[in-house]
Amino acid sequence: MSAAKFSNPVVRWIDHRLPVFTMLDHTANEYPTPKNLNYMWNFGSLAGLSLVIMIVTGIVLAMSYTAHVDYAFESVERIMRDVNHGWLIRYIHMNTASFFFIVVYLHIFRGLYYGSYKAPRELLWILGVVIFLLMMATAFMGYVLPWGQMSFWGATVITNLFSAIPLVGESIVTFLWGGFSVDNPTLNRFFSLHYLMPFLIAGVVILHIVALHRFGSNNPIGIDTKGKQDTISFHPYYTIKDIVGVAMFLLLLSVAVFFFPNAMGHPDNYIPANPMQTPAHIVPEWYFLPFYAILRAVPDKLGGVLLMFGAIAILFILPWLDRSPVRSARFRPVFRIFFWLLFIDAIALGYLGGKPAEGIYVTLSRIATAWYFLHFLVILPMLSVFESTKPLPKSISEPVLATTVAAE
Amino acid sequence: MMLKLIFTTIISAISVLGMSGTATAAGGGDVTLLKKDWSFSGIFGHYDKASMQRGFQVYLEVCAGCHSIEYMSFRNLADLGYNEAEIKAIAAEYEVQDGPDEDGEMFMRPARPADRMPSPYRNDNEARANNNGALPPDLSLIAKARAHGPDYLYSLLVGYGDAPEGVDVPDGMYYNNAYSGNLIAMPQPIYGDDVEYSDGTSTNAEALSADVTHFLMWAAEPKLEVRKRIGVATVFFP
């Protein structure tokens, strides 16, 4: 790791004093990456790209946005109509928010499938859950800023949840609002925090990457790399693979931005906020719907709030709920079935969260909620004990070589 | 298998969204939505200037008495194909308040292209007082503020009719097939032949409703054409 290996004298001079090039070289050329990563390993870099897009477009939007209840809605319309390419910046910001969640949900499910949360990557996983929480808070406050009907009523419903906390609930809500209802002080603090939190996320992402580089990526067969024959350098093999993912991502994002920019939004948010008129159905953004379904599945308000936060909190202790020493679902035939059931369950919760809380939907939400907790609290611990897993290959290279031999 | 997961997720997410959209559109009652082929839908969509000009005329002569369109300025009429002189002339027919002058007085002057379209009422209270207590919403964003925007607007405007047997229509309310709950406080605005077109195209109720809808879609999404143009260039010719 000596500076001498750089041929350019300027690079050498700088690197001797500030070893940034050594760091880059280490990441790109020395950092060993399992050679069998599939496309599910693309979503981390895509999440990073999403974060960058959100920060850049967000800063530009903030230049023309006015955080005041009388002007917020109008300032957004000015961005859409009068600011040069303002419509483009806003639609990119809106749609990338949705894509960010799609990407991170896939990233999380990838981790669940391949057991990436298991030792020694528990803290890496936990930092991921922290990022997820920060993302949700950021997105929630961002949705309030245009001050449409859903902004206002979504903010009212969600902040009101805290009133369920015994004794101090009401005071907490007043504290969050900065008054006695969602109003100008609320909008101002939400703007301030919405600007701040992406940078906190960026900070946690750095920790996430540091933790990742400690033991390197997990891989589709979930066994540790045993030496040089199991790894390849990040550059050019995974830089090029990441670029393929980026191209795909940008293509789909462009389709959304240019042809269906409002498909993932709610029409009511084009109606200015009106505290005197409650919309027929208050629904949050689609990426909150699974949690919204859990919230409404419980007849008791406090119970609903606890279960909703519990649904995320449970991810923090996941590494200790699933004690099976085998990481990848490829070698866990029973776990794999339950993984897909959980996946369907999450989609079902998302669907139910968008439906009115009445009739059959309530019953189904309760079943789906129960299944979610059952999966983590009962099924995973039981599987750790009772499942008979398939034999693991000796190394990452072994099954690869075996198939090549068989093919010849 | 994992790639399949990606696509299933995206597709289910989109279908869930689609379904929740329709769920919110149906607020009760029997709601009929008529689907029309708009020139602005689809990825090559574009506005029809002649239709928008006619629609603007319908807005001015029929709707503007009750509905404001506050995010539209006269200068935006250039998108409809009017030239600068025409826009100046249209603006000059309106009076807007300006000031204060050197003596501190507010005064009225003819509108200029940079001014916003004036509202029919000074405030919401006056609007309600003149409409049986109901508030006619601002129309600048209405085409995006309702599920299935343009199809819904068109269906609403041609959707008036007699209430079916047994449905009680209170005073000041009207029966409409597209409105959620079927009872709306807006009297039927378009009957056919309400305005005279200079280009000789049809002025039956369907034509007038389609034209004003076209105009309102532009008012809500004035950048639609450039957006789709850049979109085609980005997605198909990178």
Ligand code: HEM
């Ligand atoms: C701003 C959001 C996030 C960014 C920018 C990000 C970034 C990354 C990157 C670049 C990687 C390496 C590439 C890969 O394995 O895909 C990674 C790995 C990982 N991330 Fe994230 N991540 C984010 C959110 C999350 C969340 C919300 C979780 C889980 C709750 C999570 C859990 C993990 C785990 C367990 C790994 C290691 C996976 C493995 O090697 O198998 N991350 N992350």
